[in-house]
Amino acid sequence: MIKEISKNAIHSLWLPVALVASWWIFSTNSQDPYFPPLRVIWEQFVYLWVFDNVPVHVVPSLINLFSGFFFGVFIGIAGGVVIGTNQGVARFVEPAIDFIRSIPAVATVPIFIMIFGLSYEMRIAAIAFAAIFPTMLAVIQGMHSNNPTLLDTAKVFRLTPFQTLVRVRIPAAGPIIFSGIQVSLQVAFVVTIASELLGSGFGIGAFTLIATDAFLITDAWTGVILMGTLGFLVNVIFNLVERRALRWYLVSKKLS
Amino acid sequence: MDYQTPTGIKHVLSDISFSLLEGEFASIVGPSGVGKTTLLRLLTGLMKPTSGVIRINGQEVNSPPPGLAVVLQDYTRSLMPWLTVEKNISLPLKRLGLSKAETAETIELVLTEVGLSGNQKNYPWQLSGGMQQRVAIARAIAVRPQLLIMDEPFASVDAQTRFDLEDLVLKVRDDFKITTAMVTHDIDEAVYLSDKVVVLYGSPANVKEIVKVDLPYPRNQVASRGREEFAELRTKIYAQVRGLQ
Numbered sequence: 001m002i003k004e005i006s007k008n009a010i011h012s013l014w015l016p017v018a019l020v021a022s023w024w025i026f027s028t029n030s031q032d033p034y035f036p037p038l039r040v041i042w043e044q045f046v047y048l049w050v051f052d053n054v055p056v057h058v059v060p061s062l063i064n065l066f067s068g069f070f071f072g073v074f075i076g077i078a079g080g081v082v083i084g085t086n087q088g089v090a091r092f093v094e095p096a097i098d099f100i101r102s103i104p105a106v107a108t109v110p111i112f113i114m115i116f117g118l119s120y121e122m123r124i125a126a127i128a129f130a131a132i133f134p135t136m137l138a139v140i141q142g143m144h145s146n147n148p149t150l151l152d153t154a155k156v157f158r159l160t161p162f163q164t165l166v167r168v169r170i171p172a173a174g175p176i177i178f179s180g181i182q183v184s185l186q187v188a189f190v191v192t193i194a195s196e197l198l199g200s201g202f203g204i205g206a207f208t209l210i211a212t213d214a215f216l217i218t219d220a221w222t223g224v225i226l227m228g229t230l231g232f233l234v235n236v237i238f239n240l241v242e243r244r245a246l247r248w249y250l251v252s253k254k255l256s
Numbered sequence: 257m258d259y260q261t262p263t264g265i266k267h268v269l270s271d272i273s274f275s276l277l278e279g280e281f282a283s284i285v286g287p288s289g290v291g292k293t294t295l296l297r298l299l300t301g302l303m304k305p306t307s308g309v310i311r312i313n314g315q316e317v318n319s320p321p322p323g324l325a326v327v328l329q330d331y332t333r334s335l336m337p338w339l340t341v342e343k344n345i346s347l348p349l350k351r352l353g354l355s356k357a358e359t360a361e362t363i364e365l366v367l368t369e370v371g372l373s374g375n376q377k378n379y380p381w382q383l384s385g386g387m388q389q390r391v392a393i394a395r396a397i398a399v400r401p402q403l404l405i406m407d408e409p410f411a412s413v414d415a416q417t418r419f420d421l422e423d424l425v426l427k428v429r430d431d432f433k434i435t436t437a438m439v440t441h442d443i444d445e446a447v448y449l450s451d452k453v454v455v456l457y458g459s460p461a462n463v464k465e466i467v468k469v470d471l472p473y474p475r476n477q478v479a480s481r482g483r484e485e486f487a488e489l490r491t492k493i494y495a496q497v498r499g500l501q
Contacts, residue, residue, distance in 0.1 A: 149333035248379055
């Protein structure tokens with residue numbers, strides 16, 4: 001077991017480690033102002049982000065990210081359930097959904113700026129809006145993919161519509177829904193950063209942009225690395241939650 | 257019962273009339289495609305007849321009635337893999353308004369009945385196919401149904417498990433006195449388990465004959481199947497299903 005885990009760790013870690021190591025080695029004597037040595041970036045990273053600037057820039061970004069994400073996923077699940085369980089509604093609204101979700105999420109930010117101004121509300125609304133659609137489409141698809149035998153069983157045992165939904169239909173669609181939520185999370189992260197590039201003094205996106213404008217290239221590099229690290233960690237946490245929630249699915253698939 | 261098909265209306269079931277007395281075990285047999293599954297969907301109220309009525313205790317069936325339980329062939333799809341065995345069994349019990357203790361008691365009782373006591377916390381996919389079908393039977397009897405309907409319940413398990421499950425059904429029936437209707441394509445099984453066998457034949461299908469099975473109880477795989485009446489009955493029903501009689 002432990003042997004297997006460490007084997008997996010080696011398999012998934014060797015490439016990132018090799019990349020960082022070669023970056024470190026090849027940039028050691030770099031004179032290029034745009035590509036400072038990784039050692040310098042690292043020192044600046046520790047100086048900036050452990051932990052003086054965390055409350056100013058990281059915390060607001062994460063608050064925006066998670067409020068928008070949860071809000072969007074909530075609406076996405078609710079809307080997906082309504083649309084996915086009503087053939088009539090689905091036919092009516094699906095073309096509109098297909099149109100809206102084809103708009104790159106970042107491109108909607110200016111519209112939210114017009115509506116809400118350069119405010120927290122604007123950022124959270126833009127993030128939530130972007131997060132709605134991947135989840136909603138996954139829930140609709142999940143509802144449609146519910147197995148008829150399962151639904152018949154629920155009917156014969158006279159489960160209430162609410163019980164059928166919460167105990168049968170949503171769990172059965174769990175694997176599809178979770179992959180939708182994961183896409184929502186990724187999109188929410190992109191919009192979080194993008195929304196900070198406009199008219200904000202706080203947040204990792206704002207920090208990086210301001211540093212770039214001020215030719216503080218090393219600072220900008222630390223911002224980029226921080227974003228990557230946060231994005232990675234958020235995804236790791238998501239995968240842990242998913243593994244816990246879909247344990248029945250993952251294990252039963254492995255057994256069969 | 258009519259179906260709308262791309263080539264027009266298909267008349268599937270025509271003159272189907274049989275009654276099932278309380279505590280009786282009836283099997284429905286017939287050639288494949290005769291409409292056994294359609295009949296079963298009508299009986300469970302999952303489908304409405306295009307003409308005629310289905311009655312259980314004089315009540316017309318238009319949607320799944322209370323006091324009905326089913327065991328389906330495909331146990332991997334009828335048990336919820338995200339719920340443990342006990343949660344699977346307690347799901348239909350929620351409507352009956354039992355207390356927590358009563359629910360746990362019922363679960364223990366029915367699991368003991370099907371020989372799976374102690375498996376409350378297991379997930380269905382941790383059990384073998386035969387054990388999963390036992391859980392489905394336990395879930396069905398837990399609601400104390402007036403009518404139990406089974407759709408080819410043993411078609412997806414191996415032969416040995418099949419015999420074990422047949423005997424389990426006989427035992428459950430004896431202990432719980434549940435009226436049962438079972439669809440099967442296995443004529444031996446129909447004779448072994450039933451008080452009467454309803455033979456469907458034709459297109460549109462109608463009841464060809466209702467064969468009474470007088471084999472004495474308790475039945476047993478070796479002795480009952482070895483009796484002369486058993487052989488006679490199965491030959492007779494086989495010939496009818498094949499359209500030879």
